[in-house]
Amino acid sequence: MSRFVIMITMALGLALSAAGSAQAADDAKQVFDFYCAQCHGEKGDGKGINVTKSFSTDPRNFTVTADMEKRSDDDIRTVIKDGGPAISKSPLMPPWGATLSDAEVDGLLAHIRKLCKCTAK
Amino acid sequence: MKLLAVTVSLGAALLVTMTAPSYAGGGDAIFKKNCASCHYTDGPAKEKTIADQLAKKGPELFYAGSKFQKGWLAAWLQDPKPIRPMKYNSLTEKNAGDHPKSSAGDAAALTDYLMGLTSAKVAAGKIKAKSTPQARNIFAKKMPCSGCHQTESKGDVSGGLSGPSLVGAGKRLNPDWVYAYLTDVKSFKPVRDMPDFSKAMSPKDMEGLAAYIATFE
Numbered sequence: 001m002s003r004f005v006i007m008i009t010m011a012l013g014l015a016l017s018a019a020g021s022a023q024a025a026d027d028a029k030q031v032f033d034f035y036c037a038q039c040h041g042e043k044g045d046g047k048g049i050n051v052t053k054s055f056s057t058d059p060r061n062f063t064v065t066a067d068m069e070k071r072s073d074d075d076i077r078t079v080i081k082d083g084g085p086a087i088s089k090s091p092l093m094p095p096w097g098a099t100l101s102d103a104e105v106d107g108l109l110a111h112i113r114k115l116c117k118c119t120a121k
Numbered sequence: 122m123k124l125l126a127v128t129v130s131l132g133a134a135l136l137v138t139m140t141a142p143s144y145a146g147g148g149d150a151i152f153k154k155n156c157a158s159c160h161y162t163d164g165p166a167k168e169k170t171i172a173d174q175l176a177k178k179g180p181e182l183f184y185a186g187s188k189f190q191k192g193w194l195a196a197w198l199q200d201p202k203p204i205r206p207m208k209y210n211s212l213t214e215k216n217a218g219d220h221p222k223s224s225a226g227d228a229a230a231l232t233d234y235l236m237g238l239t240s241a242k243v244a245a246g247k248i249k250a251k252s253t254p255q256a257r258n259i260f261a262k263k264m265p266c267s268g269c270h271q272t273e274s275k276g277d278v279s280g281g282l283s284g285p286s287l288v289g290a291g292k293r294l295n296p297d298w299v300y301a302y303l304t305d306v307k308s309f310k311p312v313r314d315m316p317d318f319s320k321a322m323s324p325k326d327m328e329g330l331a332a333y334i335a336t337f338e
Contacts (some may be wrong), residue, residue, distance in 0.1 A: 022138075030171055030172075031171065033212075034171045034174075034175075034314055035314055037212055038212055038269065038281070038283035038314060039268060039281075042212070048212070048283075049207065049212050049270050049281070049282045050269055050281030050282055050283050051281075051285055052279070052280070052281060052282065053279075054267070054279035054280060055268065055281065072280075083265075083321065090269045091262065091263055091264060091265055091267045092267075093265065093318060094264075094265045094268070094316040094318075094321075095318075095320070095321045096316050097320065098316070098317035098318070098319055098320045098321070099316050099317045
């Protein structure tokens with residue numbers, strides 16, 4: 001009986017945790033679409049609506065695995081919070097540190113890693 | 122008994138007249154009828170989440186009297202040309218330019234009503250239009266303003282499309298509001314797709330930037 005209860009509890013715990021991470025992924029996608037997609041595009045391919053002929057740089061294409069695996073998680077967090085110049089990139093990437101919470105920045109990092117299907121090498 | 126009823130009714134009517142704010146030409150009534158389904162005017166800001174912001178059909182107007190210039194507002198309400206290149210809250214649909222037009226009389230009444238909606242967060246008479254090399258450098262190079270906002274130079278319009286255009290901002294926006302917005306954006310729009318620059322720029326830089334934007338034609 002007690003073994004049965006433990007198994008049910010574990011199964012419930014796993015189900016709840018899966019639901020929690022699915023919710024976190026949905027939240028991160030909403031944050032990405034709202035703040036980042038205007039330049040990086042909803043697909044993360046760097047083709048947002050702000051990229052007109054006068055946009056003086058190419059916003060990062062997050063789907064290029066070879067580029068993105070060269071970026072550390074710390075670099076990605078830093079550029080989101082402090083803007084492009086913080087990692088010697090374009091000032092067209094704004095500093096979002098006063099806008100986003102640390103949890104939202106972590107969510108964006110996870111979302112970007114999902115787009116590039118990669119981790120830092 | 123009848124006299125008492127009449128007296129009470131008259132008293133009640135008088136009380137309503139005295140307590141309800143009065144706006145010239147009934148602009149508040151016109152607003153409620155024609156505008157309130159897309160814009161709210163009872164501040165402070167209500168949005169707490171991205172979903173709250175995305176549910177809005179148009180910008181909040183509870184500080185319209187501090188944000189806009191009266192002459193521009195009266196003219197725009199009669200001939201509302203798009204300010205945002207994209208539809209409000211959309212990154213995929215262009216602004217169809219289908220904001221309802223008001224008659225000259227309604228526009229005047231609405232303008233009187235909206236110009237009465239001011240914010241105590243906006244200090245009047247602080248910022249005067251001025252273009253300095255420092256502010257031009259901040260706008261065009263140091264900060265990402267042009268990434269999201271259009272401007273015009275010698276007939277050429279350039280800049281990003283997600284934010285409201287700044288073409289003609291010198292006639293549209295009150296520079297004191299632009300400064301207040303830059304320094305304390307959360308009081309006006311707690312959830313918006315423009316970054317909070319309060320830690321990235323000094324108040325002096327923001328003052329210069331607001332003064333520079335006030336020169337935009």
